[in-house]
Amino acid sequence: MEIERKFLINTLPGNLDSYSFHTLEQAYLCTEPVVRVRRSDDEYILTYKSKGLMSREEYNLPLTAESYEHLKAKADGNVIRKRRYLIPLESGLTIELDLFEPPFEGLILAEVEFPSEEEANAFLPPAWFGEEVTWSTEYHNSTLSQKKF
Secondary structure: OOOEEEOOOOOOOOOOOOOOOEEEEEEEEEEEEEEEEEEEEEEEEEEEEEEOEEEEEEEEEEEEEEHHHHHOOOEHHHHHHHEEEEEEEOOEEEEEEEEEEEOOOEEEEEEEEEEHHHHHOOOOOOOOOOOEOOOOOOOOHHHHHOOOO
């Protein structure tokens, strides 16, 4: 089960370079249900996600680089590319801060995953977080993959 809240970010934290990051590329084979292939640095994953906003089922399976490229070629829509910074919180949680590349350059989203819905509902976001978009599908990567330019 994936339980997460998502926020738009207008102002980056000043010490961003001090955090580790991953380079992500992902493509969508299907958006209902969500079936995605992702490259995270040198790791390749096939993901299934059920419907939902804050909480939804998620299953991940490893792929080889070759199978990733084969499936990516079959994907519909935009391939999403972003740099994901991992920012630890004192509570033991981690902010996943995504800086998107073209065609979504300028879009910055933060996600925080939680072990329970109770902890998700009790979370007080840092002051530098912007509008919460947890309850909107507009900022799901699967929705962005279908956006026309």
